[in-house]
Amino acid sequence: MIxxxxxxxxxxxxxxxxxxxxxxxxxLFFVIVASLFPLGIGAEPNLLRAVxxxxxWVAALLASMLCLSRLFAxxxxxxxxxxxxxxxxxxxxxxxxxxxxxxxxAGLPLVAIAPLIALQYDLPPALYGTLALxxxxxxxxxxxVGAIGAALTLGLRGGGVLLALLVLxxxxxxxxxxxxxxxxxxxxxxxxxxxxxxxALLVVAAAFAPWAIAAALxxxxx
Amino acid sequence: MLEAxxxxxxxxxxxxxxxxxxxxxRGELLRIAGANGSGKTSLLKILCGLLTPDAxxxxxxGEPIRQLREDFSRNLAYLGHAPAVKDDLTAAENLAFASKxxxxxxxxxxxxxxLARYGIPADVPVRKxxxxxxxxxxxxxxxxxxxxxxxxxxxxxxALDAHAARLTEALIxxxxxxxxxxxxxxxxxxDIGAAVLRVxxxx
Numbered sequence: 001m002i003x004x005x006x007x008x009x010x011x012x013x014x015x016x017x018x019x020x021x022x023x024x025x026x027x028l029f030f031v032i033v034a035s036l037f038p039l040g041i042g043a044e045p046n047l048l049r050a051v052x053x054x055x056x057w058v059a060a061l062l063a064s065m066l067c068l069s070r071l072f073a074x075x076x077x078x079x080x081x082x083x084x085x086x087x088x089x090x091x092x093x094x095x096x097x098x099x100x101x102x103x104x105x106a107g108l109p110l111v112a113i114a115p116l117i118a119l120q121y122d123l124p125p126a127l128y129g130t131l132a133l134x135x136x137x138x139x140x141x142x143x144x145v146g147a148i149g150a151a152l153t154l155g156l157r158g159g160g161v162l163l164a165l166l167v168l169x170x171x172x173x174x175x176x177x178x179x180x181x182x183x184x185x186x187x188x189x190x191x192x193x194x195x196x197x198x199x200a201l202l203v204v205a206a207a208f209a210p211w212a213i214a215a216a217l218x219x220x221x222x
Numbered sequence: 223m224l225e226a227x228x229x230x231x232x233x234x235x236x237x238x239x240x241x242x243x244x245x246x247x248r249g250e251l252l253r254i255a256g257a258n259g260s261g262k263t264s265l266l267k268i269l270c271g272l273l274t275p276d277a278x279x280x281x282x283x284g285e286p287i288r289q290l291r292e293d294f295s296r297n298l299a300y301l302g303h304a305p306a307v308k309d310d311l312t313a314a315e316n317l318a319f320a321s322k323x324x325x326x327x328x329x330x331x332x333x334x335x336x337l338a339r340y341g342i343p344a345d346v347p348v349r350k351x352x353x354x355x356x357x358x359x360x361x362x363x364x365x366x367x368x369x370x371x372x373x374x375x376x377x378x379x380x381a382l383d384a385h386a387a388r389l390t391e392a393l394i395x396x397x398x399x400x401x402x403x404x405x406x407x408x409x410x411x412x413d414i415g416a417a418v419l420r421v422x423x424x425x
Contacts, residue, residue, distance in 0.1 A: 007322035011311070018310040079304025086270055086295040088325025222273055 004089035005097035012101035026106045030063035034117045045122045052121035053182035067106050068146040069160045091214040099147045107139035130185040137198040138178040144209035145170050151216035228278035251398045253421045254407040260425030262407035270300045270374050299367040300374045305360035309349040313342045313359045336365040357381045364393045375406040
């Protein structure tokens with residue numbers, strides 16, 4: 001069971017390695033969107049510092065949505081998904097492994113590059129930790145919730161737009177607590193409460209999303 | 223082992239088959255025949271649980287497969303229309319992944335041997351192989367699935383050359399001779415020297 005999950009993570013990382021352009025897209029998108037704002041708003045440090053948490057978080061939200069539609073589509077097209085549905089391990093386990101691999105490829109790089117983006121907004125270095133930690137807790141939730149949408153819209157024509165409409169409203173709590181934690185820290189207050197709420201969201205999503213994704217996959221592959 | 227009772231299948235408003243019942247015992251070979259679009263693939267997908275029939279149910283050793291889920295799918299090897307191989311991986315990597323997914327250990331020597339039997343270069347990305355070679359790379363799962371009690375094969379002879387087709391026939395015959403069961407679809411005659419061959423003609 002664990003063996004099958006490990007094989008999936010390994011395979012998806014290997015595929016990402018052989019197609020680096022797919023990985024680069026989300027990261028570049030994140031960097032470019034987050035860099036557009038200082039150019040558009042102007043170089044007023046106080047204003048930039050004030051909008052930074054929200055803008056960086058919204059950019060992360062959009063970037064992590066970018067590769068969602070590909071999460072199951074490739075496996076669906078070449079028949080691998082059928083083999084996963086008929087695998088020896090429970091489907092929930094298999095999709096959890098797929099989401100983990102997706103997050104490692106599309107979510108984790110955002111966490112790593114966020115402090116560099118924060119530099120453009122003149123965020124004090126003391127906030128980098130909170131920003132990275134909030135993204136570290138929040139982006140897996142985005143991947144998990146997004147995967148439910150990806151599974152539901154699998155094989156639909158125009159599924160990409162529908163996916164955005166379906167998933168973005170569900171991202172709202174993550175955005176509020178994520179950006180909120182950095183706001184709290186920049187106001188000199190403890191961000192712990194917000195971060196704990198993000199952690200709670202992650203635990204709930206990790207526990208329930210795989211089964212929802214599995215059910216959605218069974219529906220959309222029939 | 224496998225029992226289908228009163229299966230109905232509709233696609234849109236067209237009824238593909240109605241009230242189809244049969245059972246499959248150990249050492250039996252079942253061929254699902256019929257013209258294109260007569261529901262061969264749908265029936266095969268119903269048998270492995272990928273598709274829910276509009277009525278009726280499929281039972282494995284007396285229990286409905288919908289309740290067994292992976293306890294049932296551990297007992298079967300399904301080869302669908304799509305080859306289920308990744309273009310960016312080599313044939314060996316694809317095969318090792320497929321057998322791990324099916325819950326079997328992927329011993330590198332066995333993987334190499336299976337690919338060698340089908341004459342597939344192990345360390346070339348599948349992207350560089352021809353359509354027929356891709357098909358053979360998918361079929362190379364069969365020699366690795368010899369202990370699996372039920373094989374469900376969708377058009378196993380499509381796009382194969384004579385040599386690979388004979389090898390596949392021999393593998394199927396061997397599997398049946400070991401006392402396992404095989405169900406396969408084909409729209410052409412296939413010559414498999416098995417003791418019990420049953421045919422369901424759809425359409």
